[in-house]
Amino acid sequence: MKPKIVHKRKDCIGCNSCVLLAPQTWQMDTKEGKSRLIGSKEKRGLFVGEIFPIDLEANKKAAKACPMHIIKIENA
Numbered sequence: 001m002k003p004k005i006v007h008k009r010k011d012c013i014g015c016n017s018c019v020l021l022a023p024q025t026w027q028m029d030t031k032e033g034k035s036r037l038i039g040s041k042e043k044r045g046l047f048v049g050e051i052f053p054i055d056l057e058a059n060k061k062a063a064k065a066c067p068m069h070i071i072k073i074e075n076a
Contacts, residue, residue: 001075003056005063007037007047008070018062018071025055026062051076 005025012034018026019035029036040049051059056076063071 003051003053003076004074005037005040005049005051005059006072006074007035007040007049008045008068009034009036009047010045011068011070013068015067017065017067018059021062021065022055022058025049025051025059 014028014033014035016028016035019028025038026035027038028034037047037049040047042048051073056073059071060073060076063073
């Protein structure tokens with residue numbers, strides 16, 4: 001099973017850590033001031049997306065750096 005990211009976007013404070021550490025997966029939504037998981041789908045208030053193996057380590061660092069602890073890596 002492919003690793004995936006789960007992002008609780010509503011709690012994002014827009015610190016930009018995830019974008020800096022994994023720009024291939026994250027970008028800032030300048031209207032809302034929150035990060036956006038590129039290519040994700042919303043499921044019950046959570047945004048879920050798959051991670052390519054080459055991007056896994058960068059996203060683990062992004063999850064660890066998130067001050068709100070709202071980025072989770074599953075099936076890694």
